[in-house]
Amino acid sequence: MVYSKPPVVDAKSSPDSLFLNGAELPAERFIAEPCRIQGMSAILRLSEPGRLAIKVREHDAPISIILGGDGKIVTKTIPVGETATAPFSVVNTSSTFLVSSEKPFGKVELDTAASRVKPAIVRPEGFAPPPEAIVFEAENIASQEGQRSAKVVERPSASNGRATSGWDVEGQAGEWLINAPEDATYRIYIRTATVNHPVVLREFYLDGRHISTDFDVVSWRSTGGFGYAPKEWRWLELPATATIQKGSHRLKVAVLLGSANIDAFAIIKNAK
Numbered sequence: 001m002v003y004s005k006p007p008v009v010d011a012k013s014s015p016d017s018l019f020l021n022g023a024e025l026p027a028e029r030f031i032a033e034p035c036r037i038q039g040m041s042a043i044l045r046l047s048e049p050g051r052l053a054i055k056v057r058e059h060d061a062p063i064s065i066i067l068g069g070d071g072k073i074v075t076k077t078i079p080v081g082e083t084a085t086a087p088f089s090v091v092n093t094s095s096t097f098l099v100s101s102e103k104p105f106g107k108v109e110l111d112t113a114a115s116r117v118k119p120a121i122v123r124p125e126g127f128a129p130p131p132e133a134i135v136f137e138a139e140n141i142a143s144q145e146g147q148r149s150a151k152v153v154e155r156p157s158a159s160n161g162r163a164t165s166g167w168d169v170e171g172q173a174g175e176w177l178i179n180a181p182e183d184a185t186y187r188i189y190i191r192t193a194t195v196n197h198p199v200v201l202r203e204f205y206l207d208g209r210h211i212s213t214d215f216d217v218v219s220w221r222s223t224g225g226f227g228y229a230p231k232e233w234r235w236l237e238l239p240a241t242a243t244i245q246k247g248s249h250r251l252k253v254a255v256l257l258g259s260a261n262i263d264a265f266a267i268i269k270n271a272k
Ligand SMILES: [Ca+2]
Pocket: 137, 138, 139, 158, 159, 160, 161, 162, 163, 263, 264
């Protein structure tokens, strides 16, 4: 079913409304004259920043989605023939949500679990990898993707005195070559510094595949600064181990949300 009666229908009286994680959200359908744009608006409140997948069941014209709040606006389009977007990164827990199209559209479903975010394990200030750890400096970057490039910067407090900075926008990714000394299951660490963002979201790939089948996205929060002082760096352990064969492998980190400097990586053979 699609809405077709102008000008306003209360969401509760319409079978085609807005759902967040399976629960109906208060929303309003409208038709904007004179262009007759069909739309639906709502206030979206989430328990925490993260990722938001959006699905629109029925639509005969492209769907435009606008999510705004706190001076930031994110837009996405769902083309005809597709039902869902790639997930949004949502910074603000309270946002205005607007979905519109040239033609009527059906039920809109939002899902915060669809992109499967898992927090990194934050090691305390002063943590140092154990002697058996194999450390890879982030400044030895193999390749980058995206319209903006990160740079190698001098940071006296960084491992080897240098780090990478400028991982700022979605679409950027860096790839590093890591070398495993033997076939084993390893814990993977990243040394990072970040501030002033509600949450940092990153995807980690090993040889082109997510490092775990249990989650797609790793999250962490401010470390207190961008690494100008030693206390601003933290070692984070990724929330899964990876079985890695002896030899060289590609570790890729893709930016989804938030700026975070990267100093180094480490792999540590899992004791178990
Ligand atoms: Ca470094």
